[in-house]
Amino acid sequence: MSGVFQWPGTLARVTRNILFNLLDPPVLVLTYHRVTTLHSDSQSPAVTPQHFREQLRFLKKRFPLVRFEDAWSNIKKPAVSITFDDGYADNVLEALPVLEEMGVPATFFVCTGTIGAEKEFWWDELERIVLGDWTFPGRFELHDSTFGKTWPTGSAAERHALYEALLLLMKEVDALKREHWFVQLRQWAPAGEEWREFNRPMTAEELLRLGRSKWAEVGAHTITHTPLSSLSGEEQWKEIEGSKKCLEYFLGRNITVFSYPFGERCDYTQETVALCKKAGFTKVAANFPGQTHRWTDFFQIPRLVVRNWPAEVFVKQMKRFWIV
Ligand SMILES: [Zn+2]
Structure with missing residues (x-):
């Protein structure tokens, strides 16, 4: 999106985005991490199943819901795409049943180093x-x-x-x-090595369950969830290609999409982008706000992180978001 025109100021930016959205219907990609009910949720943005259901109900009524991995070349009006990062077990146990029941597609970017591991992220x-x-x-x-x-x-x-x-x-x-x-x-600290069930990453069986659902697609998210910008080219390649190959082995099909761990612009480099192209991905998700137009770099797709917003807050966020 950026780089087409450079107009200063908020009003100019809003005007520009309204014009762009009229000119070319965008896709807004949403990022979820967890759908579950946590007692304390200081860091990870977990959405309760009830709020998730309310959010999907609103989205389904108002927007075409497109798959992240699809081509998006025939979008006729602003559309929304749903993604999940990391690979928590609750993605399969609590989010997937709601998606299947409501008939909403989602793409799950899974970290492969923690699949079935008896430890937390x-x-x-x-x-x-x-x-x-x-x-x-x-x-x-x-x-x-x-x-x-x-x-x-x-x-x-x-x-x-x-x-x-x-x-x-x-x-x-x-x-x-x-x-x-x-x-x-x-x-x-006398904390031992025990891990908490409610923070569990998904098992291999749960990954297969995800892979079998017609409403879910799986993408790669590295092996160890380290910011790729902190690694050498060789180490990045191991993380990028290694996670792709691992998922392909488990699921028996080509994995075409990826999301950068943490995903802000400082968390990956131009070399990372080149390595993702070399690995054969067709789209890569980042983690900064913005819409995707046909001129957007498909190897740095902006996304909006969804919090545990009840319906009325979610609606306000979505209305505001289309013009910012
Ligand atoms: Zn992540």
Whole structure:
């Protein structure tokens, strides 16, 4: 979308987008992560099944709902496409039944390194250890030649600061280094290695269930969910091509779409885009707001992250979104 005209100011941008949308009906791609009911949901945007159903009911009434992997060349009016990132079990157990019942298609971008693993995604494990209800030592010392540092951890506020700091730092490093840090964290807090059922990634059987549904398509989302911009070209290729091949092996069909982990512009590079083309993907989803027009780069498709909005808030968000 950007780069066609450069008009300054909000009013100009809104006017420009209204004109563009009249000129070329766009597709708005929505990102969900989880559909489930969580008691505390500090980081992951989980939508309750009830709100998910209300949101789909509104979308179904108002817009053509198109599949992410389809060509979109014959769109006659503004359309919406639904996607899920990461591969939580609740995608299959709680979202898929609603999609099937309502006849709404969705594309699920699945991280392959956690399929069937008896552990949580790394950001959930970090939350479990650092924000858990344990008796903590007064400080945590991270031993690392580049990122080594000591944090005070005597109070809940200090542990929250440690959590926020490690969440950012863990995005900077590869999966191996991250695991070394987790070994230190598990020795520091009496949290053990247990994992929480409600945060479980999907199993291979659940992935197959997804693959069999006529309302679901599966896309790749790397192996370890590391920002690709933090990796070398060779490491990126392993993550991109490795996740594609793994899903193709499990599902017995070609995987044509991908989404970047985290997906903001800083989380991938031009090299990443080139590697996705080389791997044979036809469309790749990013994670910054915007509509997709026929002139949009199909290897950086904008998306809107949906929160746990009740129907009236969701309707307002959607109305506002078409012009921003
Ligand atoms: Zn993700």
